[in-house]
Amino acid sequence: MKPPAFSRWSFTNLVQFNNDDGIITSGASVLYNNVVRGNGATGIRSNGSASYNSSYSNGINYLFTTGNIGNISLDCLFVNEAAGDFRLQPASPCKDTGNPGFQDVDGTISDMGIYGGPASALFWPYGNGGPVVTNLVVDPPIVPEGGALSIRATVEIR
Numbered sequence: 308m309k310p311p312a313f314s315r316w317s318f319t320n321l322v323q324f325n326n327d328d329g330i331i332t333s334g335a336s337v338l339y340n341n342v343v344r345g346n347g348a349t350g351i352r353s354n355g356s357a358s359y360n361s362s363y364s365n366g367i368n369y370l371f372t373t374g375n376i377g378n379i380s381l382d383c384l385f386v387n388e389a390a391g392d393f394r395l396q397p398a399s400p401c402k403d404t405g406n407p408g409f410q411d412v413d414g415t416i417s418d419m420g421i422y423g424g425p426a427s428a429l430f431w432p433y434g435n436g437g438p439v440v441t442n443l444v445v446d447p448p449i450v451p452e453g454g455a456l457s458i459r460a461t462v463e464i465r
Contacts, residue, residue, distance in 0.1 A: 321393055321421045328352055329365060340405040342383050342420040359406045361419045377404065383420060394422050 322329040322343045329343035329350045336355030343350040343362045350362030352370045359377040362368040368380045384399040386392045395402050395418055405417035409424050417423045442461040450456045 322346070329362070332357070340409075340417055340419045340423045342401065344383070359404065359417075359419065361401050377406075379404065379419075393420065395420060 320330075320341045320343075322341065323345045325346045327346070328348045329346035330338065330341065330352070331349075332338060332351075332353040332355050336353060336357075338351060338353055338355070338357040339359045341351070341360045341362075343360065344364045346365045348366045349370050350365035350368045351357050351360060357369070357378065358375065361379050361381060361383055363380045363382060369375070369378060379400055381400040383401045384396040386394045386396055399418075401419035401423075403411075403416045403418060405419045405423045407416050409417040411417050411423060442459075444459045446457045446459075
């Protein structure tokens with residue numbers, strides 16, 4: 308399944324194991340603090356600004372036309388990926404290397420990935436595991452700017 312094309316903001320996400328591209332943007336998009344890995348084609352393809360992201364183990368990690376500040380291509384070192392624990396280990400290269408305009412709840416520079424940024428505590432109050440999406444369907448798979456899409460997901464609390 309091809310991922311949706313974002314046209315505005317995308318931040319603090321984990322996008323992994325798509326058969327095709329991880330994140331595709333068009334127009335005046337802004338991407339930061341994302342972790343994109345293990346996708347079959349391009350990790351992040353952006354016509355907008357894409358900075359402070361980690362893209363690794365994709366077919367091609369980055370394709371940009373603008374913006375390219377603070378991006379890395381290194382393993383994020385998750386606490387326990389097999390158990391669905393996507394918090395970052397203390398030695399992770401994604402710790403405190405996200406967008407410096409945002410802080411984590413502990414007052415440090417935001418982390419890259421799903422636990423980074425000032426609102427992370429609001430969305431992930433589940434201790435070690437957190438909610439895990441086990442099935443995600445985006446219809447249609449590609450959306451023109453201004454178009455609509457439908458997202459259906461199954462979530463488990465682990």
